[in-house]
Amino acid sequence: MGRISLCGLIVVLGLGHGLPVRAQQPAPTMPRIGVLVPGPIFWTRFKAFREAFQSLGYVEGKNFVYEYRNADGKLERLPGLAAELARLKVDLIFTASAEGVSAAKLATKTIPIVFGTAQDPLASGLVESLARPGGNVTGVSVVAPDLNGKRLEILKEIAPRVVRVAFLWSPASPGAQANLNDTQAAAQALKLQLRPIEVRGDKDVQGALEAALKQRAQAISTAPDPVVNNGRGQIVGFATKHRLPAAYAAPEFAENDGLMSYAPNYSDLWRRSASFGDKILKGAKPADLPVEQPTKFELIINLKAAKQIGLTVPPQVLARADRVIR
Numbered sequence: 001m002g003r004i005s006l007c008g009l010i011v012v013l014g015l016g017h018g019l020p021v022r023a024q025q026p027a028p029t030m031p032r033i034g035v036l037v038p039g040p041i042f043w044t045r046f047k048a049f050r051e052a053f054q055s056l057g058y059v060e061g062k063n064f065v066y067e068y069r070n071a072d073g074k075l076e077r078l079p080g081l082a083a084e085l086a087r088l089k090v091d092l093i094f095t096a097s098a099e100g101v102s103a104a105k106l107a108t109k110t111i112p113i114v115f116g117t118a119q120d121p122l123a124s125g126l127v128e129s130l131a132r133p134g135g136n137v138t139g140v141s142v143v144a145p146d147l148n149g150k151r152l153e154i155l156k157e158i159a160p161r162v163v164r165v166a167f168l169w170s171p172a173s174p175g176a177q178a179n180l181n182d183t184q185a186a187a188q189a190l191k192l193q194l195r196p197i198e199v200r201g202d203k204d205v206q207g208a209l210e211a212a213l214k215q216r217a218q219a220i221s222t223a224p225d226p227v228v229n230n231g232r233g234q235i236v237g238f239a240t241k242h243r244l245p246a247a248y249a250a251p252e253f254a255e256n257d258g259l260m261s262y263a264p265n266y267s268d269l270w271r272r273s274a275s276f277g278d279k280i281l282k283g284a285k286p287a288d289l290p291v292e293q294p295t296k297f298e299l300i301i302n303l304k305a306a307k308q309i310g311l312t313v314p315p316q317v318l319a320r321a322d323r324v325i326r
Contacts, residue, residue: 031064031281034085034111036095036104038226039073041252042116048267049094049116052274064281071100073202073230078103086111092277096270097226098124098174105137112280115139116273117266119224121291124174130291138286139276140269141293142224147249148179149186151221151262154299155247156190157317158260158306162219162245166195166212168235170227179223205231209238217244224249224263232256236305243309254300254325259309264294298322 037043050060058064067090069081078099085093086107093104096116104113105126113136120143121127128134130141156162167183169176180196187194195215197208212220220239222228228235229250236258239246246259254261276289302325306313318324 031091032067033064033277034067034088034090034093035069036078036082036085036093036100037070038075038078038097038100039071039230041229041250042096043070045266045270048270049274052271053277056274056278075099075226079106082107092280094277098126099226101126101137102174109136111136112286113137114273114276114280116270117142119173120175120178123178127291132287133291134287136286138289138291140273141291142264142269144264144294147262148183151247151249152186152190152192154260154262154317155219155221155245156192158311158313159219159245164193164195164217165219165221166197166215166217167221168197168199168208168228169223170199170225172200173225173227176223176225199228199231201227202230205234209235213242220244220246222249240305240308245309245311251298251300254302257302257305259302259305261300263298265296265298268296269294300325
């Protein structure tokens with residue numbers, strides 16, 4: 001009994017004085033990745049990032065966790081959601097669009113920020129240069145100025161009688177003016193009359209479409225920004241109802257009954273952005289990781305939509321399409 005009591009006393013004293021008596025070590029904290037999603041389109045595209053990140057050896061809940069924040073298309077919510085992620089002290093913030101990056105950058109100067117896509121991050125002041133971004137931000141840009149003209153060029157091939165084109169754009173979006181300038185120059189070269197119509201928020205979409213009719217627009221083209229993308233259901237429905245050919249800047253339009261889209265391959269861009277997250281979690285600094293640009297582009301033609309508005313898509317256009325929806 002005396003020996004048992006003595007052993008018990010040793011154990012108690014050992015615990016009290018920090019002696020190694022089989023003490024359990026605390027489990028290491030898993031990295032947390034904050035995901036700041038501007039709206040529904042970006043949430044769908046995030047799947048490509050998630051799959052690519054998993055292929056790099058990251059298993060959610062096992063060796064890292066996500067902290068999700070979704071603005072549901074209400075861009076004014078982005079700063080507040082970004083601030084929440086900063087307060088959580090996540091190890092990395094992944095986001096998209098210049099609006100999402102701007103909100104994250106405003107919330108933190110130290111947490112690394114990776115963007116899956118962003119319109120002209122250099123002109124928007126998100127990075128110091130594409131080769132050496134500086135600061136805590138890097139990722140994949142969607143800058144490709146020729147796309148604006150290419151969309152109009154394809155639109156004219158499909159609907160050669162079109163002269164007046166309504167261009168739906170949001171002046172509040174970073175890089176918006178550059179997109180407008182590029183589109184105006186392309187329209188002039190193609191002898192098209194461009195009708196720029198502003199869309200500043202969800203409530204403006206219907207009014208913008210009605211303005212397009214008042215200006216006798218014969219077709220529609222869209223700018224590649226979240227504000228316009230959020231109204232894609234209304235825009236596509238309006239174009240179909242009024243039998244207006246349309247060239248869209250996001251594939252989700254053509255995938256959901258829109259006539260055609262020509263844009264970077266967003267799945268490819270978001271997959272590539274996963275490698276940025278991997279490098280940063282392994283110790284790389286965003287400032288030293290060059291911003292990448294799109295290398296793959298995708299033309300989608302929706303023949304069902306063409307039939308609904310009474311158009312026949314020329315064979316040479318179909319031959320160039322990456323995807324044809326029938």
